[in-house]
Amino acid sequence: MYNITIIAGARPNFMKIAPIIHAIQNAKDEGFSIDFRLVHTGQHYDKNMSGSFFEQLEIPEPHVNLECSGGTHAQQTANIMVAFEQDLMDHPADLVLVVGDVTSTMACALVAQKLHTKVAHVEGGIRSDDWTMPEEINRLVTDSITNYFFTTSETANKNLKQSGVHENQIFFVGNTMIDTLLKQRPNFMQPAIWFEIGLSKRSYIVMTLHRPANVDEETQLKDMIDEIISHTQDLPLVFPVHPRTAKILERLNISHPRLHTVAPLSYLEFNYLVERAKAVITDSGGITEEASVMRVPCLTLRDNTERPETIDLGTNELVGTNPKNIQPFLDKLFANQWKKGQDIPLWDGKTALRIVDSLKGVLSKG
Incomplete structure:
Protein backbone atom coordinates (compact mmCIF):
# COMPACT_ATOMS: atom_id res chain seq x y z
CA MET A 1 0.00 0.00 0.00
CA TYR A 2 1.39 3.41 -1.00
CA ASN A 3 0.61 6.10 1.58
CA ILE A 4 0.44 9.76 0.60
CA THR A 5 0.18 12.57 3.13
CA ILE A 6 -1.61 15.59 1.67
CA ILE A 7 -1.03 19.02 3.26
CA ALA A 8 -3.50 21.91 3.36
CA GLY A 9 -3.05 25.06 5.39
CA ALA A 10 -5.63 27.56 4.15
CA ARG A 11 -9.08 27.47 2.59
CA PRO A 12 -7.89 27.79 -1.06
CA ASN A 13 -5.62 24.77 -0.51
CA PHE A 14 -8.68 22.60 0.02
CA MET A 15 -10.06 23.66 -3.38
CA LYS A 16 -6.78 22.46 -4.87
CA ILE A 17 -6.58 19.12 -3.06
CA ALA A 18 -10.26 18.12 -3.31
CA PRO A 19 -10.01 16.78 -6.89
CA ILE A 20 -6.74 15.00 -6.03
CA ILE A 21 -8.49 13.18 -3.19
CA HIS A 22 -11.29 12.17 -5.57
CA ALA A 23 -8.74 10.87 -8.10
CA ILE A 24 -6.88 8.89 -5.39
CA GLN A 25 -10.16 7.36 -4.23
CA ASN A 26 -10.98 6.40 -7.84
CA ALA A 27 -7.55 4.81 -8.30
CA LYS A 28 -8.06 2.87 -5.06
CA ASP A 29 -11.51 1.70 -6.21
CA GLU A 30 -9.94 0.51 -9.46
CA GLY A 31 -7.49 -1.66 -7.55
CA PHE A 32 -4.36 0.48 -7.23
CA SER A 33 -2.87 0.05 -3.77
CA ILE A 34 -2.92 3.67 -2.60
CA ASP A 35 -4.30 5.62 0.35
CA PHE A 36 -4.01 9.14 1.74
CA ARG A 37 -3.91 11.04 5.01
CA LEU A 38 -5.17 14.64 4.95
CA VAL A 39 -3.31 16.98 7.30
CA HIS A 40 -4.72 20.46 7.96
CA THR A 41 -1.97 22.54 9.55
CA GLY A 42 -4.57 25.03 10.82
CA GLN A 43 -2.45 27.87 9.41
CA HIS A 44 -5.51 30.00 8.67
CA TYR A 45 -8.45 29.85 11.03
CA ASP A 46 -11.62 30.17 8.96
CA LYS A 47 -14.99 30.03 10.68
CA ASN A 48 -16.60 29.15 7.31
CA MET A 49 -14.71 25.85 7.23
CA SER A 50 -17.36 23.77 8.99
CA GLY A 51 -18.52 20.28 8.15
CA SER A 52 -20.68 21.69 5.33
CA PHE A 53 -17.54 23.11 3.70
CA PHE A 54 -16.08 19.60 3.33
CA GLU A 55 -19.48 18.22 2.29
CA GLN A 56 -19.69 20.78 -0.52
CA LEU A 57 -16.24 19.76 -1.76
CA GLU A 58 -17.20 16.09 -1.29
CA ILE A 59 -14.07 15.32 0.71
CA PRO A 60 -13.63 13.90 4.21
CA GLU A 61 -12.73 16.18 7.06
CA PRO A 62 -8.96 16.23 7.72
CA HIS A 63 -7.50 13.31 9.66
CA VAL A 64 -5.86 15.90 11.92
CA ASN A 65 -5.76 19.66 12.47
CA LEU A 66 -2.36 20.72 13.78
CA GLU A 67 -3.88 24.05 14.95
CA CYS A 68 -0.85 26.16 14.06
CA SER A 69 -2.56 29.52 13.47
CA GLY A 70 -1.24 32.93 14.44
CA GLY A 71 2.21 34.29 15.20
CA THR A 72 4.87 35.81 12.98
CA HIS A 73 6.01 34.08 9.80
CA ALA A 74 8.94 32.55 11.70
CA GLN A 75 6.81 31.43 14.64
CA GLN A 76 4.19 29.90 12.40
CA THR A 77 6.79 28.10 10.26
CA ALA A 78 8.41 26.70 13.41
CA ASN A 79 5.10 25.64 14.96
CA ILE A 80 4.02 23.84 11.79
CA MET A 81 7.38 22.08 11.47
CA VAL A 82 7.34 20.85 15.07
CA ALA A 83 3.74 19.61 14.87
CA PHE A 84 4.06 18.04 11.43
CA GLU A 85 7.34 16.31 12.27
CA GLN A 86 5.59 14.42 15.07
CA ASP A 87 2.60 13.63 12.86
CA LEU A 88 4.77 12.29 10.03
CA MET A 89 6.84 10.18 12.45
CA ASP A 90 3.61 8.75 13.87
CA HIS A 91 2.14 8.20 10.39
CA PRO A 92 5.00 7.53 7.92
CA ALA A 93 4.28 8.20 4.24
CA ASP A 94 5.82 7.23 0.92
CA LEU A 95 5.30 10.78 -0.30
CA VAL A 96 4.18 14.17 1.05
CA LEU A 97 2.12 16.23 -1.37
CA VAL A 98 2.03 20.00 -0.84
CA VAL A 99 0.04 22.56 -2.82
CA GLY A 100 0.34 26.25 -3.61
CA ASP A 101 2.58 28.70 -1.78
CA VAL A 102 1.45 29.21 1.82
CA THR A 103 3.77 28.84 4.82
CA SER A 104 2.49 25.29 5.39
CA THR A 105 3.68 24.30 1.91
CA MET A 106 7.27 25.26 2.67
CA ALA A 107 7.31 24.10 6.31
CA CYS A 108 5.93 20.62 5.57
CA ALA A 109 8.24 20.14 2.57
CA LEU A 110 11.23 20.86 4.84
CA VAL A 111 10.03 18.38 7.47
CA ALA A 112 9.38 15.66 4.89
CA GLN A 113 12.82 15.91 3.31
CA LYS A 114 14.56 15.84 6.71
CA LEU A 115 12.65 12.65 7.47
CA HIS A 116 13.75 11.23 4.08
CA THR A 117 10.27 11.36 2.59
CA LYS A 118 9.83 12.43 -1.02
CA VAL A 119 7.93 15.64 -1.78
CA ALA A 120 5.57 16.46 -4.65
CA HIS A 121 4.60 20.10 -5.23
CA VAL A 122 1.31 20.90 -6.95
CA GLU A 123 1.69 24.31 -8.66
CA GLY A 124 5.47 24.00 -8.74
CA GLY A 125 7.48 26.50 -10.78
CA ILE A 126 5.16 29.50 -10.36
CA ARG A 127 7.12 32.75 -9.95
CA SER A 128 6.30 36.43 -9.44
CA ASP A 129 9.99 37.44 -9.03
CA ASP A 130 8.83 39.68 -6.18
CA TRP A 131 10.80 38.77 -3.08
CA THR A 132 8.76 41.15 -0.93
CA MET A 133 5.90 38.61 -1.13
CA PRO A 134 6.13 35.87 1.52
CA GLU A 135 4.53 33.51 -1.00
CA GLU A 136 7.46 33.94 -3.41
CA ILE A 137 9.95 32.92 -0.72
CA ASN A 138 7.75 29.90 0.08
CA ARG A 139 7.73 28.90 -3.61
CA LEU A 140 11.49 29.22 -4.02
CA VAL A 141 12.31 27.24 -0.88
CA THR A 142 9.73 24.52 -1.60
CA ASP A 143 10.83 24.03 -5.20
CA SER A 144 14.49 23.84 -4.17
CA ILE A 145 13.75 20.65 -2.16
CA THR A 146 10.94 19.08 -4.22
CA ASN A 147 11.26 15.72 -5.99
CA TYR A 148 8.24 15.88 -8.32
CA PHE A 149 6.65 19.01 -9.76
CA PHE A 150 3.06 19.20 -11.00
CA THR A 151 2.80 22.36 -13.07
CA THR A 152 0.00 24.59 -14.34
CA SER A 153 1.73 26.16 -17.35
CA GLU A 154 4.63 26.03 -19.80
CA THR A 155 5.98 29.15 -18.07
CA ALA A 156 6.27 27.20 -14.82
CA ASN A 157 8.04 24.37 -16.68
CA LYS A 158 10.53 26.87 -18.10
CA ASN A 159 11.17 28.42 -14.67
CA LEU A 160 11.97 25.02 -13.19
CA LYS A 161 14.27 23.97 -16.04
CA GLN A 162 16.16 27.27 -15.77
CA SER A 163 16.73 26.55 -12.07
CA GLY A 164 18.26 23.15 -12.88
CA VAL A 165 15.30 20.80 -12.40
CA HIS A 166 15.47 17.71 -14.64
CA GLU A 167 12.72 17.28 -17.19
CA ASN A 168 11.77 13.85 -15.82
CA GLN A 169 10.81 15.49 -12.50
CA ILE A 170 8.32 17.86 -14.16
CA PHE A 171 4.74 16.85 -14.97
CA PHE A 172 2.71 19.44 -16.89
CA VAL A 173 -0.79 18.57 -15.70
CA GLY A 174 -2.89 21.75 -15.54
CA ASN A 175 -4.67 23.43 -12.65
CA THR A 176 -6.54 21.55 -9.92
CA MET A 177 -8.27 24.77 -8.80
CA ILE A 178 -10.03 24.69 -12.18
CA ASP A 179 -11.01 21.04 -11.64
CA THR A 180 -12.91 22.19 -8.55
CA LEU A 181 -14.35 25.26 -10.28
CA LEU A 182 -15.74 23.25 -13.21
CA LYS A 183 -17.12 20.53 -10.94
CA GLN A 184 -18.77 22.99 -8.56
CA ARG A 185 -20.04 25.47 -11.16
CA PRO A 186 -23.54 23.91 -11.30
CA ALA A 335 -16.28 50.79 -24.02
CA ASN A 336 -16.79 47.01 -24.43
CA GLN A 337 -13.22 46.66 -25.71
CA TRP A 338 -12.05 44.04 -23.19
CA LYS A 339 -10.34 40.95 -24.56
CA LYS A 340 -12.49 37.80 -24.73
CA GLY A 341 -9.93 35.28 -23.47
CA GLN A 342 -9.36 31.75 -24.73
CA ASP A 343 -8.85 28.25 -23.42
CA ILE A 344 -5.72 27.80 -21.28
CA PRO A 345 -3.95 24.48 -22.04
CA LEU A 346 -4.92 21.61 -19.71
CA TRP A 347 -7.22 23.79 -17.58
CA ASP A 348 -9.95 21.32 -18.46
CA GLY A 349 -11.12 19.70 -15.23
CA LYS A 350 -8.90 16.61 -15.61
CA THR A 351 -5.75 17.80 -13.88
CA ALA A 352 -6.12 15.62 -10.77
CA LEU A 353 -6.49 12.49 -12.90
CA ARG A 354 -3.20 13.34 -14.61
CA ILE A 355 -1.54 13.95 -11.23
CA VAL A 356 -2.59 10.59 -9.84
CA ASP A 357 -1.60 8.78 -13.06
CA SER A 358 1.85 10.37 -12.71
CA LEU A 359 2.00 9.43 -9.01
CA LYS A 360 1.24 5.81 -9.87
CA GLY A 361 4.31 5.83 -12.10
CA VAL A 362 6.73 7.44 -9.66
CA LEU A 363 5.51 5.42 -6.67
CA SER A 364 5.78 2.15 -8.58
CA LYS A 365 9.38 2.99 -9.54
CA GLY A 366 10.17 3.70 -5.89
Whole structure:
Protein backbone atom coordinates (compact mmCIF):
# COMPACT_ATOMS: atom_id res chain seq x y z
CA MET A 1 0.00 0.00 0.00
CA TYR A 2 1.39 3.41 -1.00
CA ASN A 3 0.61 6.10 1.58
CA ILE A 4 0.44 9.76 0.60
CA THR A 5 0.18 12.57 3.13
CA ILE A 6 -1.61 15.59 1.67
CA ILE A 7 -1.03 19.02 3.26
CA ALA A 8 -3.50 21.91 3.36
CA GLY A 9 -3.05 25.06 5.39
CA ALA A 10 -5.63 27.56 4.15
CA ARG A 11 -9.08 27.47 2.59
CA PRO A 12 -7.89 27.79 -1.06
CA ASN A 13 -5.62 24.77 -0.51
CA PHE A 14 -8.68 22.60 0.02
CA MET A 15 -10.06 23.66 -3.38
CA LYS A 16 -6.78 22.46 -4.87
CA ILE A 17 -6.58 19.12 -3.06
CA ALA A 18 -10.26 18.12 -3.31
CA PRO A 19 -10.01 16.78 -6.89
CA ILE A 20 -6.74 15.00 -6.03
CA ILE A 21 -8.49 13.18 -3.19
CA HIS A 22 -11.29 12.17 -5.57
CA ALA A 23 -8.74 10.87 -8.10
CA ILE A 24 -6.88 8.89 -5.39
CA GLN A 25 -10.16 7.36 -4.23
CA ASN A 26 -10.98 6.40 -7.84
CA ALA A 27 -7.55 4.81 -8.30
CA LYS A 28 -8.06 2.87 -5.06
CA ASP A 29 -11.51 1.70 -6.21
CA GLU A 30 -9.94 0.51 -9.46
CA GLY A 31 -7.49 -1.66 -7.55
CA PHE A 32 -4.36 0.48 -7.23
CA SER A 33 -2.87 0.05 -3.77
CA ILE A 34 -2.92 3.67 -2.60
CA ASP A 35 -4.30 5.62 0.35
CA PHE A 36 -4.01 9.14 1.74
CA ARG A 37 -3.91 11.04 5.01
CA LEU A 38 -5.17 14.64 4.95
CA VAL A 39 -3.31 16.98 7.30
CA HIS A 40 -4.72 20.46 7.96
CA THR A 41 -1.97 22.54 9.55
CA GLY A 42 -4.57 25.03 10.82
CA GLN A 43 -2.45 27.87 9.41
CA HIS A 44 -5.51 30.00 8.67
CA TYR A 45 -8.45 29.85 11.03
CA ASP A 46 -11.62 30.17 8.96
CA LYS A 47 -14.99 30.03 10.68
CA ASN A 48 -16.60 29.15 7.31
CA MET A 49 -14.71 25.85 7.23
CA SER A 50 -17.36 23.77 8.99
CA GLY A 51 -18.52 20.28 8.15
CA SER A 52 -20.68 21.69 5.33
CA PHE A 53 -17.54 23.11 3.70
CA PHE A 54 -16.08 19.60 3.33
CA GLU A 55 -19.48 18.22 2.29
CA GLN A 56 -19.69 20.78 -0.52
CA LEU A 57 -16.24 19.76 -1.76
CA GLU A 58 -17.20 16.09 -1.29
CA ILE A 59 -14.07 15.32 0.71
CA PRO A 60 -13.63 13.90 4.21
CA GLU A 61 -12.73 16.18 7.06
CA PRO A 62 -8.96 16.23 7.72
CA HIS A 63 -7.50 13.31 9.66
CA VAL A 64 -5.86 15.90 11.92
CA ASN A 65 -5.76 19.66 12.47
CA LEU A 66 -2.36 20.72 13.78
CA GLU A 67 -3.88 24.05 14.95
CA CYS A 68 -0.85 26.16 14.06
CA SER A 69 -2.56 29.52 13.47
CA GLY A 70 -1.24 32.93 14.44
CA GLY A 71 2.21 34.29 15.20
CA THR A 72 4.87 35.81 12.98
CA HIS A 73 6.01 34.08 9.80
CA ALA A 74 8.94 32.55 11.70
CA GLN A 75 6.81 31.43 14.64
CA GLN A 76 4.19 29.90 12.40
CA THR A 77 6.79 28.10 10.26
CA ALA A 78 8.41 26.70 13.41
CA ASN A 79 5.10 25.64 14.96
CA ILE A 80 4.02 23.84 11.79
CA MET A 81 7.38 22.08 11.47
CA VAL A 82 7.34 20.85 15.07
CA ALA A 83 3.74 19.61 14.87
CA PHE A 84 4.06 18.04 11.43
CA GLU A 85 7.34 16.31 12.27
CA GLN A 86 5.59 14.42 15.07
CA ASP A 87 2.60 13.63 12.86
CA LEU A 88 4.77 12.29 10.03
CA MET A 89 6.84 10.18 12.45
CA ASP A 90 3.61 8.75 13.87
CA HIS A 91 2.14 8.20 10.39
CA PRO A 92 5.00 7.53 7.92
CA ALA A 93 4.28 8.20 4.24
CA ASP A 94 5.82 7.23 0.92
CA LEU A 95 5.30 10.78 -0.30
CA VAL A 96 4.18 14.17 1.05
CA LEU A 97 2.12 16.23 -1.37
CA VAL A 98 2.03 20.00 -0.84
CA VAL A 99 0.04 22.56 -2.82
CA GLY A 100 0.34 26.25 -3.61
CA ASP A 101 2.58 28.70 -1.78
CA VAL A 102 1.45 29.21 1.82
CA THR A 103 3.77 28.84 4.82
CA SER A 104 2.49 25.29 5.39
CA THR A 105 3.68 24.30 1.91
CA MET A 106 7.27 25.26 2.67
CA ALA A 107 7.31 24.10 6.31
CA CYS A 108 5.93 20.62 5.57
CA ALA A 109 8.24 20.14 2.57
CA LEU A 110 11.23 20.86 4.84
CA VAL A 111 10.03 18.38 7.47
CA ALA A 112 9.38 15.66 4.89
CA GLN A 113 12.82 15.91 3.31
CA LYS A 114 14.56 15.84 6.71
CA LEU A 115 12.65 12.65 7.47
CA HIS A 116 13.75 11.23 4.08
CA THR A 117 10.27 11.36 2.59
CA LYS A 118 9.83 12.43 -1.02
CA VAL A 119 7.93 15.64 -1.78
CA ALA A 120 5.57 16.46 -4.65
CA HIS A 121 4.60 20.10 -5.23
CA VAL A 122 1.31 20.90 -6.95
CA GLU A 123 1.69 24.31 -8.66
CA GLY A 124 5.47 24.00 -8.74
CA GLY A 125 7.48 26.50 -10.78
CA ILE A 126 5.16 29.50 -10.36
CA ARG A 127 7.12 32.75 -9.95
CA SER A 128 6.30 36.43 -9.44
CA ASP A 129 9.99 37.44 -9.03
CA ASP A 130 8.83 39.68 -6.18
CA TRP A 131 10.80 38.77 -3.08
CA THR A 132 8.76 41.15 -0.93
CA MET A 133 5.90 38.61 -1.13
CA PRO A 134 6.13 35.87 1.52
CA GLU A 135 4.53 33.51 -1.00
CA GLU A 136 7.46 33.94 -3.41
CA ILE A 137 9.95 32.92 -0.72
CA ASN A 138 7.75 29.90 0.08
CA ARG A 139 7.73 28.90 -3.61
CA LEU A 140 11.49 29.22 -4.02
CA VAL A 141 12.31 27.24 -0.88
CA THR A 142 9.73 24.52 -1.60
CA ASP A 143 10.83 24.03 -5.20
CA SER A 144 14.49 23.84 -4.17
CA ILE A 145 13.75 20.65 -2.16
CA THR A 146 10.94 19.08 -4.22
CA ASN A 147 11.26 15.72 -5.99
CA TYR A 148 8.24 15.88 -8.32
CA PHE A 149 6.65 19.01 -9.76
CA PHE A 150 3.06 19.20 -11.00
CA THR A 151 2.80 22.36 -13.07
CA THR A 152 0.00 24.59 -14.34
CA SER A 153 1.73 26.16 -17.35
CA GLU A 154 4.63 26.03 -19.80
CA THR A 155 5.98 29.15 -18.07
CA ALA A 156 6.27 27.20 -14.82
CA ASN A 157 8.04 24.37 -16.68
CA LYS A 158 10.53 26.87 -18.10
CA ASN A 159 11.17 28.42 -14.67
CA LEU A 160 11.97 25.02 -13.19
CA LYS A 161 14.27 23.97 -16.04
CA GLN A 162 16.16 27.27 -15.77
CA SER A 163 16.73 26.55 -12.07
CA GLY A 164 18.26 23.15 -12.88
CA VAL A 165 15.30 20.80 -12.40
CA HIS A 166 15.47 17.71 -14.64
CA GLU A 167 12.72 17.28 -17.19
CA ASN A 168 11.77 13.85 -15.82
CA GLN A 169 10.81 15.49 -12.50
CA ILE A 170 8.32 17.86 -14.16
CA PHE A 171 4.74 16.85 -14.97
CA PHE A 172 2.71 19.44 -16.89
CA VAL A 173 -0.79 18.57 -15.70
CA GLY A 174 -2.89 21.75 -15.54
CA ASN A 175 -4.67 23.43 -12.65
CA THR A 176 -6.54 21.55 -9.92
CA MET A 177 -8.27 24.77 -8.80
CA ILE A 178 -10.03 24.69 -12.18
CA ASP A 179 -11.01 21.04 -11.64
CA THR A 180 -12.91 22.19 -8.55
CA LEU A 181 -14.35 25.26 -10.28
CA LEU A 182 -15.74 23.25 -13.21
CA LYS A 183 -17.12 20.53 -10.94
CA GLN A 184 -18.77 22.99 -8.56
CA ARG A 185 -20.04 25.47 -11.16
CA PRO A 186 -23.54 23.91 -11.30
CA ASN A 187 -23.70 24.24 -7.50
CA PHE A 188 -22.94 27.97 -7.21
CA MET A 189 -25.34 29.65 -4.77
CA GLN A 190 -26.89 33.11 -4.71
CA PRO A 191 -25.56 35.04 -1.70
CA ALA A 192 -27.90 37.20 0.37
CA ILE A 193 -26.41 40.40 -1.11
CA TRP A 194 -27.87 39.42 -4.53
CA PHE A 195 -31.40 39.98 -3.22
CA GLU A 196 -30.59 42.69 -0.68
CA ILE A 197 -29.44 45.21 -3.29
CA GLY A 198 -31.19 43.75 -6.34
CA LEU A 199 -28.19 42.62 -8.40
CA SER A 200 -28.57 41.39 -11.96
CA LYS A 201 -26.23 39.76 -14.46
CA ARG A 202 -23.36 41.95 -15.79
CA SER A 203 -24.65 44.98 -13.90
CA TYR A 204 -22.19 45.08 -10.96
CA ILE A 205 -18.48 44.71 -10.19
CA VAL A 206 -16.87 42.40 -7.61
CA MET A 207 -13.86 43.69 -5.65
CA THR A 208 -11.36 41.90 -3.42
CA LEU A 209 -8.30 43.50 -1.83
CA HIS A 210 -6.16 41.80 0.79
CA ARG A 211 -2.45 42.29 0.05
CA PRO A 212 -0.68 44.44 2.68
CA ALA A 213 0.77 46.75 0.00
CA ASN A 214 -2.80 47.70 -0.94
CA VAL A 215 -4.76 47.60 2.31
CA ASP A 216 -2.22 48.50 5.01
CA GLU A 217 -1.16 51.76 3.34
CA GLU A 218 -4.21 53.79 4.24
CA THR A 219 -3.70 56.56 1.66
CA GLN A 220 -3.14 53.94 -1.04
CA LEU A 221 -6.34 52.09 -0.16
CA LYS A 222 -8.39 55.29 -0.09
CA ASP A 223 -6.98 56.50 -3.42
CA MET A 224 -7.63 53.12 -5.07
CA ILE A 225 -11.23 52.94 -3.91
CA ASP A 226 -11.85 56.59 -4.86
CA GLU A 227 -10.56 55.90 -8.38
CA ILE A 228 -12.70 52.78 -8.71
CA ILE A 229 -15.82 54.59 -7.52
CA SER A 230 -15.15 57.53 -9.83
CA HIS A 231 -14.85 55.43 -12.99
CA THR A 232 -17.43 52.64 -12.63
CA GLN A 233 -20.41 54.72 -13.76
CA ASP A 234 -23.53 53.75 -11.79
CA LEU A 235 -22.68 50.09 -11.10
CA PRO A 236 -22.83 48.61 -7.60
CA LEU A 237 -19.44 47.53 -6.21
CA VAL A 238 -19.66 44.37 -4.11
CA PHE A 239 -16.66 44.10 -1.79
CA PRO A 240 -16.31 41.01 0.43
CA VAL A 241 -14.01 42.37 3.12
CA HIS A 242 -11.60 40.70 5.51
CA PRO A 243 -12.31 41.95 9.08
CA ARG A 244 -8.87 43.62 9.23
CA THR A 245 -9.58 45.58 6.03
CA ALA A 246 -13.07 46.44 7.28
CA LYS A 247 -11.54 48.20 10.31
CA ILE A 248 -9.26 50.24 8.06
CA LEU A 249 -12.20 51.25 5.84
CA GLU A 250 -14.14 52.31 8.91
CA ARG A 251 -11.23 54.32 10.28
CA LEU A 252 -10.78 56.08 6.92
CA ASN A 253 -14.52 56.75 6.76
CA ILE A 254 -14.66 55.23 3.27
CA SER A 255 -18.26 54.84 2.22
CA HIS A 256 -20.36 55.42 -0.86
CA PRO A 257 -23.94 54.48 -1.81
CA ARG A 258 -22.62 52.13 -4.54
CA LEU A 259 -19.94 50.49 -2.37
CA HIS A 260 -21.38 47.44 -0.63
CA THR A 261 -19.04 45.79 1.86
CA VAL A 262 -20.03 42.28 2.94
CA ALA A 263 -18.50 39.63 5.16
CA PRO A 264 -16.31 37.02 3.41
CA LEU A 265 -18.45 34.70 1.30
CA SER A 266 -18.36 30.94 0.86
CA TYR A 267 -16.64 29.53 -2.24
CA LEU A 268 -19.97 28.73 -3.92
CA GLU A 269 -21.46 32.16 -3.16
CA PHE A 270 -18.40 34.13 -4.18
CA ASN A 271 -18.04 32.38 -7.53
CA TYR A 272 -21.76 32.83 -8.20
CA LEU A 273 -21.07 36.58 -8.02
CA VAL A 274 -17.89 36.40 -10.12
CA GLU A 275 -19.52 34.35 -12.88
CA ARG A 276 -22.27 36.96 -13.35
CA ALA A 277 -20.23 40.14 -12.76
CA LYS A 278 -19.36 42.70 -15.41
CA ALA A 279 -15.79 42.53 -14.07
CA VAL A 280 -13.64 41.64 -11.08
CA ILE A 281 -11.12 44.02 -9.50
CA THR A 282 -8.69 42.08 -7.31
CA ASP A 283 -5.16 41.57 -6.02
CA SER A 284 -5.64 37.80 -5.64
CA GLY A 285 -3.85 35.33 -7.89
CA GLY A 286 -6.43 32.55 -7.61
CA ILE A 287 -9.34 34.78 -8.58
CA THR A 288 -7.56 35.74 -11.82
CA GLU A 289 -7.54 32.04 -12.75
CA GLU A 290 -11.22 31.52 -12.01
CA ALA A 291 -12.29 34.73 -13.74
CA SER A 292 -10.29 33.81 -16.85
CA VAL A 293 -11.91 30.38 -17.11
CA MET A 294 -15.37 31.94 -16.66
CA ARG A 295 -14.46 34.64 -19.27
CA VAL A 296 -15.07 37.50 -16.84
CA PRO A 297 -12.89 40.63 -17.28
CA CYS A 298 -10.36 40.86 -14.46
CA LEU A 299 -8.30 43.88 -13.33
CA THR A 300 -5.37 42.91 -11.10
CA LEU A 301 -4.10 45.67 -8.79
CA ARG A 302 -0.54 44.36 -8.57
CA ASP A 303 2.76 45.19 -10.25
CA ASN A 304 3.52 41.55 -11.03
CA THR A 305 1.81 38.20 -11.35
CA GLU A 306 2.86 34.59 -10.94
CA ARG A 307 0.10 33.59 -13.38
CA PRO A 308 1.08 35.18 -16.72
CA GLU A 309 -1.11 32.72 -18.62
CA THR A 310 -4.17 34.57 -17.28
CA ILE A 311 -2.89 37.67 -19.09
CA ASP A 312 -1.51 36.03 -22.24
CA LEU A 313 -4.54 33.77 -22.78
CA GLY A 314 -7.15 34.72 -20.19
CA THR A 315 -9.25 37.79 -19.39
CA ASN A 316 -6.84 39.29 -16.85
CA GLU A 317 -4.93 42.57 -17.14
CA LEU A 318 -2.14 43.73 -14.84
CA VAL A 319 -3.18 47.24 -13.78
CA GLY A 320 -0.42 47.88 -11.24
CA THR A 321 -0.61 49.46 -7.79
CA ASN A 322 -0.67 53.11 -8.88
CA PRO A 323 -4.30 54.25 -8.44
CA LYS A 324 -3.97 56.50 -11.51
CA ASN A 325 -3.54 53.38 -13.68
CA ILE A 326 -7.09 52.25 -12.95
CA GLN A 327 -9.12 54.66 -15.11
CA PRO A 328 -7.80 53.63 -18.56
CA PHE A 329 -8.63 49.98 -17.87
CA LEU A 330 -12.12 50.81 -16.64
CA ASP A 331 -12.64 53.05 -19.68
CA LYS A 332 -11.75 50.10 -21.89
CA LEU A 333 -14.16 47.87 -19.95
CA PHE A 334 -17.08 50.27 -20.32
CA ALA A 335 -16.28 50.79 -24.02
CA ASN A 336 -16.79 47.01 -24.43
CA GLN A 337 -13.22 46.66 -25.71
CA TRP A 338 -12.05 44.04 -23.19
CA LYS A 339 -10.34 40.95 -24.56
CA LYS A 340 -12.49 37.80 -24.73
CA GLY A 341 -9.93 35.28 -23.47
CA GLN A 342 -9.36 31.75 -24.73
CA ASP A 343 -8.85 28.25 -23.42
CA ILE A 344 -5.72 27.80 -21.28
CA PRO A 345 -3.95 24.48 -22.04
CA LEU A 346 -4.92 21.61 -19.71
CA TRP A 347 -7.22 23.79 -17.58
CA ASP A 348 -9.95 21.32 -18.46
CA GLY A 349 -11.12 19.70 -15.23
CA LYS A 350 -8.90 16.61 -15.61
CA THR A 351 -5.75 17.80 -13.88
CA ALA A 352 -6.12 15.62 -10.77
CA LEU A 353 -6.49 12.49 -12.90
CA ARG A 354 -3.20 13.34 -14.61
CA ILE A 355 -1.54 13.95 -11.23
CA VAL A 356 -2.59 10.59 -9.84
CA ASP A 357 -1.60 8.78 -13.06
CA SER A 358 1.85 10.37 -12.71
CA LEU A 359 2.00 9.43 -9.01
CA LYS A 360 1.24 5.81 -9.87
CA GLY A 361 4.31 5.83 -12.10
CA VAL A 362 6.73 7.44 -9.66
CA LEU A 363 5.51 5.42 -6.67
CA SER A 364 5.78 2.15 -8.58
CA LYS A 365 9.38 2.99 -9.54
CA GLY A 366 10.17 3.70 -5.89
